Amino acid sequence: MAPKKLSYQAARRSPEELVKHLKSFKLEPKFSAGIWCFSPPHSRFHEKYKPDLNIERRLEIAAKLSDYGLKGLEAHYPNEINEENLRVWKQFEKDAGIKLITVIPLLFFGKEFEFGSQSSPIEKARRKAIELVKRALMLNIEMKTEFAIVWPGIDGYENPFGIDFTSMRARFAEGIAEAMDTVPGVRLAIEPKPYEPRGHIIYGTTAEGMLLCHEVESLLKNPKNKKMLNDGYTLCCLNPEIGHALMAYEDLPYAYSLPLSEGRLAHMHLNSQPLGNYDQDLNVGVVSPEQLDALMYVLKMHGYREWFGLDINPERMPIEMAIKISIDAVRASNDHINELDHESIAYATNHPDKARGWIEAYLVRARTRQLKKLPPLPPIKK
Numbered sequence: 001m002a003p004k005k006l007s008y009q010a011a012r013r014s015p016e017e018l019v020k021h022l023k024s025f026k027l028e029p030k031f032s033a034g035i036w037c038f039s040p041p042h043s044r045f046h047e048k049y050k051p052d053l054n055i056e057r058r059l060e061i062a063a064k065l066s067d068y069g070l071k072g073l074e075a076h077y078p079n080e081i082n083e084e085n086l087r088v089w090k091q092f093e094k095d096a097g098i099k100l101i102t103v104i105p106l107l108f109f110g111k112e113f114e115f116g117s118q119s120s121p122i123e124k125a126r127r128k129a130i131e132l133v134k135r136a137l138m139l140n141i142e143m144k145t146e147f148a149i150v151w152p153g154i155d156g157y158e159n160p161f162g163i164d165f166t167s168m169r170a171r172f173a174e175g176i177a178e179a180m181d182t183v184p185g186v187r188l189a190i191e192p193k194p195y196e197p198r199g200h201i202i203y204g205t206t207a208e209g210m211l212l213c214h215e216v217e218s219l220l221k222n223p224k225n226k227k228m229l230n231d232g233y234t235l236c237c238l239n240p241e242i243g244h245a246l247m248a249y250e251d252l253p254y255a256y257s258l259p260l261s262e263g264r265l266a267h268m269h270l271n272s273q274p275l276g277n278y279d280q281d282l283n284v285g286v287v288s289p290e291q292l293d294a295l296m297y298v299l300k301m302h303g304y305r306e307w308f309g310l311d312i313n314p315e316r317m318p319i320e321m322a323i324k325i326s327i328d329a330v331r332a333s334n335d336h337i338n339e340l341d342h343e344s345i346a347y348a349t350n351h352p353d354k355a356r357g358w359i360e361a362y363l364v365r366a367r368t369r370q371l372k373k374l375p376p377l378p379p380i381k382k
Contacts, residue, residue: 032072118175156198241269285329
């Protein structure tokens with residue numbers, strides 16, 4: 001399945017054009033979730049609170065969420081999807097009406113990647129990582145997915161002294177490009193994260209992920225890939241996650257605007273996260289809901305039409321409830337931003353000297369259920 005063009009995301013609009021767009025365009029969230037969310041992960045600190053579930057049982061639970069809005073699943077290769085269980089996944093797609101949207105190479109778990117996967121200075125480990133990506137890309141073609149996510153979670157360092165950072169980054173980018181040229185026509189979505197499990201992960205922020213995208217595309221040599229690039233397709237894109245961005249103290253709408261501005265937001269992972277801290281994967285909207293609203297608004301501004309992926313770890317509640325809560329949070333935020341006064345917001349943004357404090361005062365009123373208890377908001381003096 002050929003990837004879609006994402007260039008629509010990068011359209012620049014005048015203030016008048018933007019207001020017209022905001023009034024006419026509405027986000028239509030279609031939801032996916034990682035199949036890993038359906039069975040408890042390993043923890044350093046406590047026993048698992050839920051029983052381990054095999055893939056078949058997880059798919060049974062996912063199928064029951066189709067009517068609620070879950071229409072896509074994501075899986076790692078080879079632990080969650082592989083050549084032996086492809087028939088299970090294909091039958092599930094037919095029966096449940098839920099699509100497998102990405103096959104993700106498992107580059108961070110095996111002990112052979114102790115010193116990195118594609119960035120490893122140990123050539124045997126690096127070659128294994130590159131071959132793993134190639135096989136995952138082949139399965140993406142087999143399953144007619146839309147993209148492949150790559151997370152460099154084990155690629156990094158703890159002690160920075162003496163590390164040849166340039167070579168480390170080059171090895172990773174060249175490995176990605178080699179895999180993409182071997183299995184051409186598959187879009188990759190890089191998922192940045194600043195730390196954990198490594199003390200410092202390379203390409204850990206959204207901006208660093210964008211640099212990797214440009215580097216990888218500059219290295220592609222396969223004629224099919226080069227033709228797609230020349231035809232306006234972006235082949236190395238991003239899959240930013242709310243939790244990872246906030247671990248790096250990034251501002252969500254600004255961070256997501258970076259790939260949007262170049263047509264590189266292939267997918268995203270949604271959850272909640274306190275600033276900094278360890279990667280908590282809380283349900284969407286339970287921490288800093290104002291950041292979720294601001295993120296949804298920038299997605300609306302850019303006309304985002306791709307998936308809303310859920311990457312959550314509900315340790316103390318059923319996964320079914322957690323997914324429903326997260327879907328509800330996105331839908332509620334979407335309804336909220338659609339009802340805003342886009343014309344006044346655009347004016348205040350572009351004339352800050354004439355609307356000092358107006359957006360903050362307006363948002364306070366837009367978020368309260370007791371509007372009559374607040375004094376009326378004075379109109380903007382245009």
